[in-house]
Amino acid sequence: MNTEIRKIKDDAESEEAIRRAGEILKEGGLVAFPTETVYGLGGNGLDARAAKKIYAAKGRPSDNPLIIHIARMEDLDKITSGVPEKARRLAEKYWPGPLTMILPKADCVPRETTGGLDSVAVRFPSHKTAQKLILAGGGFIAAPSANTSGRPSPTTAEHVIEDLNHAVDMILDGGQVGIGIESTIVDFTEEVPIILRPGYISLEMLRKELGEVRMDRGLLKEGDSARPKAPGMKYRHYAPKADLTIVEGETEKVIAKINELAQEAQEKGEQIGIICTRETLSRYPNGIVKCTGSREEEESIALHLYEVLRDFDKCQVTAIYSESFNTPRMGQAIMNRLLKAAGHKKIYV
Numbered sequence: 001m002n003t004e005i006r007k008i009k010d011d012a013e014s015e016e017a018i019r020r021a022g023e024i025l026k027e028g029g030l031v032a033f034p035t036e037t038v039y040g041l042g043g044n045g046l047d048a049r050a051a052k053k054i055y056a057a058k059g060r061p062s063d064n065p066l067i068i069h070i071a072r073m074e075d076l077d078k079i080t081s082g083v084p085e086k087a088r089r090l091a092e093k094y095w096p097g098p099l100t101m102i103l104p105k106a107d108c109v110p111r112e113t114t115g116g117l118d119s120v121a122v123r124f125p126s127h128k129t130a131q132k133l134i135l136a137g138g139g140f141i142a143a144p145s146a147n148t149s150g151r152p153s154p155t156t157a158e159h160v161i162e163d164l165n166h167a168v169d170m171i172l173d174g175g176q177v178g179i180g181i182e183s184t185i186v187d188f189t190e191e192v193p194i195i196l197r198p199g200y201i202s203l204e205m206l207r208k209e210l211g212e213v214r215m216d217r218g219l220l221k222e223g224d225s226a227r228p229k230a231p232g233m234k235y236r237h238y239a240p241k242a243d244l245t246i247v248e249g250e251t252e253k254v255i256a257k258i259n260e261l262a263q264e265a266q267e268k269g270e271q272i273g274i275i276c277t278r279e280t281l282s283r284y285p286n287g288i289v290k291c292t293g294s295r296e297e298e299e300s301i302a303l304h305l306y307e308v309l310r311d312f313d314k315c316q317v318t319a320i321y322s323e324s325f326n327t328p329r330m331g332q333a334i335m336n337r338l339l340k341a342a343g344h345k346k347i348y349v
Contacts, residue, residue: 022136034174040143065115096126180303249349262287275322298327
């Protein structure tokens with residue numbers, strides 16, 4: 001398949017590209033596109049065949065649900081069989097934005113899109129290109145992240161090209177995304193709302209709006225054999241090619257341990273990768289060191305995390321060691337992604 005790549009700007013040519021991309025979606029094809037979180041791989045959310053194409057292009061297990069993206073608030077009622085009052089309140093607060101809600105599905109939504117479940121994941125992105133594409137494509141676009149399953153999610157069109165060139169019909173290049181990690185997912189099929197995936201919208205923000213909200217018990221553990229209710233719950237995600245281990249503890253002890261590991265590797269003629277922040281960048285004399293952002297600007301850590309993980313795939317490293325990023329607001333989301341990428345491998349110091 002020859003993949004068409006179109007750069008998106010605020011001009012007539014870009015509007016034509018989005019119109020053409022919408023036609024591709026209506027015809028059952030696949031289009032990768034930017035959102036405010038990561039790039040998505042879009043297909044018609046109400047077409048079972050399009051869902052199967054998405055799973056095939058990504059190499060994604062078919063029991064891993066897809067998120068349907070909408071661009072009009074009124075479309076929520078067309079693909080759900082019931083929306084609790086708390087879910088509507090949250091939508092009014094955070095849509096458009098990086099929030100996905102799990103709700104009972106309507107009959108029009110195929111089980112191929114929902115991973116065989118009676119619930120559907122729905123999001124209303126704030127990215128203007130995403131909104132235009134959704135409307136051009138019929139209003140309901142199923143879209144997981146636009147990467148090969150298990151790899152770090154794409155935050156630029158170049159990342160999408162690395163993984164999916166010749167596997168999709170079109171890639172809309174809208175530059176770097178704004179957030180860099182996937183949306184917060186909240187399950188409203190239980191009596192008490194449950195966070196199934198942390199993101200930019202934190203537990204504290206949700207509790208301020210809704211009152212009682214719980215974190216899913218399995219968030220910080222390896223996925224089990226149960227059928228996942230949302231993307232990213234069961235399978236290893238976001239992983240670089242080299243083995244990744246998180247080193248957690250007091251800052252000075254973490255730095256000392258990583259430097260010890262880097263020195264040992266160097267003495268063996270090997271090279272390790274190190275993930276750190278701007279505050280500690282100068283503290284690592286050995287290894288290939290990559291900074292993912294600043295602890296004082298924790299959004300920068302989230303924005304560059306997947307980029308750094310992908311960069312290490314181009315380096316000849318035998319292993320990667322990362323500092324822990326338990327920052328105040330986005331720490332849960334950042335560590336959720338890192339733990340998944342590391343297969344929950346940690347060293348405590």
